Amino acid sequence: MNLLDILLAGSTLGGLYGLIAMGLTVQYGVARIMNLSYGEFLIAPAFLAYLGVTAWGLSPILMLLLVLPLGFIVQWLVYQLLLTPLVRRTGAGPALEVDSILATFGLMFVVQGVMMVAFGGNYHSYTYLSTPVQILGSTVAANRLLVLGVAIALGLGLYLLLTRTRMGTVVRAVSVAPRFAPLVGIDVRFTAALAFGMGGAMVAASGVLVSMFLPFSAAMGTMFAMKALIVVIMGGVGNLMGCLLAGMMLGFAETLVATFIDPGLTLAVNYALFLGVLLLRPTGLFGKGAR
Amino acid sequence: MKTAGKRFWLKQVTAAAATITGFATLAPLALAQEAPKSVRIGWAIAKTGHNAGGTAATVTPNYQLWVKEVNAAGGILLKAYGKRVPIEVVEYDDRSSTEEAVRATERLMTQDKVDFVLPPWSTGSNLAVGPTYEKHKYPLLAATAVTDKAPELAKRWKHAFFFLGTGAGYAESLVSYLESAKKEGKIGNKIAMINIADGFGVELANATRKAAKQHGFELVYDKSYPIGTQDMTPLLTEIKSKNADVFIAYSYPPDTMLITEQSRINALNPKVMFTGVGTQFPMFKAKFGVATEGIMAPGGVDFDAPAIKDYFKRHKESAGYEPDRFASTIQYTTLQVLQQAIERVGKIDRAAVTQEIRTGTFDTIIGPVKLENQMLTKLWYVGQWQNGEFYGIAPANRAGAKPAIIPKPAWKN
Numbered sequence: 001m002n003l004l005d006i007l008l009a010g011s012t013l014g015g016l017y018g019l020i021a022m023g024l025t026v027q028y029g030v031a032r033i034m035n036l037s038y039g040e041f042l043i044a045p046a047f048l049a050y051l052g053v054t055a056w057g058l059s060p061i062l063m064l065l066l067v068l069p070l071g072f073i074v075q076w077l078v079y080q081l082l083l084t085p086l087v088r089r090t091g092a093g094p095a096l097e098v099d100s101i102l103a104t105f106g107l108m109f110v111v112q113g114v115m116m117v118a119f120g121g122n123y124h125s126y127t128y129l130s131t132p133v134q135i136l137g138s139t140v141a142a143n144r145l146l147v148l149g150v151a152i153a154l155g156l157g158l159y160l161l162l163t164r165t166r167m168g169t170v171v172r173a174v175s176v177a178p179r180f181a182p183l184v185g186i187d188v189r190f191t192a193a194l195a196f197g198m199g200g201a202m203v204a205a206s207g208v209l210v211s212m213f214l215p216f217s218a219a220m221g222t223m224f225a226m227k228a229l230i231v232v233i234m235g236g237v238g239n240l241m242g243c244l245l246a247g248m249m250l251g252f253a254e255t256l257v258a259t260f261i262d263p264g265l266t267l268a269v270n271y272a273l274f275l276g277v278l279l280l281r282p283t284g285l286f287g288k289g290a291r
Numbered sequence: 292m293k294t295a296g297k298r299f300w301l302k303q304v305t306a307a308a309a310t311i312t313g314f315a316t317l318a319p320l321a322l323a324q325e326a327p328k329s330v331r332i333g334w335a336i337a338k339t340g341h342n343a344g345g346t347a348a349t350v351t352p353n354y355q356l357w358v359k360e361v362n363a364a365g366g367i368l369l370k371a372y373g374k375r376v377p378i379e380v381v382e383y384d385d386r387s388s389t390e391e392a393v394r395a396t397e398r399l400m401t402q403d404k405v406d407f408v409l410p411p412w413s414t415g416s417n418l419a420v421g422p423t424y425e426k427h428k429y430p431l432l433a434a435t436a437v438t439d440k441a442p443e444l445a446k447r448w449k450h451a452f453f454f455l456g457t458g459a460g461y462a463e464s465l466v467s468y469l470e471s472a473k474k475e476g477k478i479g480n481k482i483a484m485i486n487i488a489d490g491f492g493v494e495l496a497n498a499t500r501k502a503a504k505q506h507g508f509e510l511v512y513d514k515s516y517p518i519g520t521q522d523m524t525p526l527l528t529e530i531k532s533k534n535a536d537v538f539i540a541y542s543y544p545p546d547t548m549l550i551t552e553q554s555r556i557n558a559l560n561p562k563v564m565f566t567g568v569g570t571q572f573p574m575f576k577a578k579f580g581v582a583t584e585g586i587m588a589p590g591g592v593d594f595d596a597p598a599i600k601d602y603f604k605r606h607k608e609s610a611g612y613e614p615d616r617f618a619s620t621i622q623y624t625t626l627q628v629l630q631q632a633i634e635r636v637g638k639i640d641r642a643a644v645t646q647e648i649r650t651g652t653f654d655t656i657i658g659p660v661k662l663e664n665q666m667l668t669k670l671w672y673v674g675q676w677q678n679g680e681f682y683g684i685a686p687a688n689r690a691g692a693k694p695a696i697i698p699k700p701a702w703k704n
Contacts, residue, residue: 005528009522009525009528012522013522112339116338120347121337121339121346121347121351122344122347122348122574122612123344123544123545123548123569123572123574125548127578130555131556132556132557132558139557139558140524140556141553141556214521214545214548215544215545215549215574217343217344217347218339218343219339219343223341254522254525255522255524255525258525258526259525262514262515263485263514263515263516263525263526264488264514264515264516264517266517266520267517267519
């Protein structure tokens with residue numbers, strides 16, 4: 001494997017990890033909801049894309065554009081209907097995290113059950129953009145390149161949205177100081193719902209992208225949620241650039257270890273890296289001290 | 292109080308009457324008894340968790356198809372009562388956890404008191420519930436377990452029956468088949484092998500290492516990868532650089548798809564490409580279409596046999612999708628064996644039914660089945676996709692075996 005091969009393989013895998021974690025970091029960072037049903041809301045759009053491609057003959061790219069608003073609305077509704085009562089009851093205090101973990105844990109089973117009834121437990125898969133792309137003599141699959149592109153575009157776009165616009169400033173204010181934000185006239189609950197919905201749009205997009213090259217089943221959500229959680233904690237909760245960087249670190253570590261040492265150690269190196277980061281920077285790569 | 296007393300009195304009389312009749316007429320006692328309302332069949336399988344995919348492909352549709360067909364025919368014929376009795380199902384989800392599978396199996400046997408229990412999917416789960424079946428003396432018809440421990444376990448577990456062979460059986464069959472191809476000059480002596488770091492992958496890789504040495508092959512690449520690997524490019528690039536004629540991957544369904552897709556992208560086209568579980572699934576055919584041509588894997592079917600064709604048709608009508616071409620036919624076969632054993636015994640007598648399974652010969656979709664030392668050994672060990680169907684190719688001397696396509700043709704889209 002030459003340098004360029006490693007660069008491509010590492011960055012496409014890292015982009016995938018970063019992408020599936022971005023929605024979670026926004027949800028957890030701003031709305032303070034540890035969404036355990038996150039993985040199920042990644043798999044559900046994957047099934048939708050599968051239906052779109054196999055039953056209705058639509059392009060997955062079209063499905064990708066379609067699920068962005070859909071994912072936003074669904075997660076916004078989840079926040080408004082399911083989580084707002086919890087926010088109200090706990091006064092958005094520390095009890096909210098525990099309560100929301102329990103609530104979203106239940107939601108996970110509901111969504112998983114519905115998918116199980118609708119699609120069964122079988123693996124599903126379709127083919128899209130599964131064509132080799134030559135870059136300076138190295139080969140990479142077009143769909144994986146697309147994931148990398150979307151990850152960078154979404155990451156950068158959202159980063160600019162958060163740092164360059166008034167709405168972004170409001171969201172960041174809620175993320176940093178939820179107790180004091182109302183003092184300057186910010187509607188915290190509205191902003192949190194907005195961020196939760198934004199996270200939903202991103203996870204839906206990543207679900208469609210994942211469905212393009214990985215086989216998936218109704219039971220696989222938890223696996224993605226676990227991976228996303230590691231990336232989020234590593235990158236620093238609520239930090240998009242940290243998310244992308246942590247994803248890249250994991251992707252490159254896996255590729256390097258698989259190439260030069262042993263593919264059997266990829267999982268071990270993932271967790272070693274995770275532990276290492278937590279030991280040196282307990283709040284993650286870009287974390288901002290204790291909240 | 293009064294009713295209770297009456298009931299007690301009634302019980303006494305019935306017991307006395309039964310004793311008297313028992314003494315008087317020993318033989319036709321069974322006929323005099325009332326037939327059970329149903330044959331109660333229980334299963335604890337993975338409806339959720341990491342085993343759900345394999346279970347939905349191989350186990351659930353066969354259990355459901357069998358129950359549906361038997362009940363449509365009026366039920367299982369219990370000749371001791373001279374009538375057909377429908378099947379009643381008790382089902383649990385083991386959530387892909389072996390602890391939960393054991394607990395649910397125990398519950399089926401001791402609390403629900405079902406007549407027979409059908410096992411879950413995968414080698415690990417079957418071995419985990421084995422002791423429970425043995426303890427309660429229920430026959431275990433393991434259709435999705437591949438283990439080298441089968442001969443030893445069969446000695447210890449008198450109620451366990453292994454229908455899917457041993458790891459060594461698959462490895463030996465594959466490698467000796469490759470050796471004959473080598474002698475014909477079709478392939479060289481280099482093998483590149485990868486395996487998933489889990490039960491099936493480890494067992495088959497170990498067995499293949501041994502077999503490769505015996506048959507004069509050189510393993511130029513031999514690595515394992517963890518469950519949940521989402522990119523195989525590093526492994527495949529290394530393998531490509533080794534220029535091996537044979538590429539073997541003992542993989543599970545998601546990684547089987549990944550390995551095949553990424554091999555195609557990276558133009559890795561060895562003369563023999565052998566992938567693991569999942570290659571035989573209808574999903575594989577649907578996704579890769581003509582690109583499947585020449586890919587080998589464990590299992591296979593004799594698709595030209597009318598019984599198999601008919602089974603495929605019924606399965607598709609019942610489940611909405613085709614069966615897999617590895618363990619599905621075997622899974623259905625175990626159910627036919629169980630049904631025929633019950634019908635021959637003619638009543639719910641687990642000891643007699645177990646004995647019948649051990650010694651009887653059964654008429655099934657894969658032909659006549661007779662177990663040797665509680666194991667089925669007449670199996671397809673290697674299959675290959677040829678013209679859109681996954682035919683058995685080894686053992687080559689078995690009826691219905693197709694000659695293999697070596698070298699594998701170039702990837703088509």
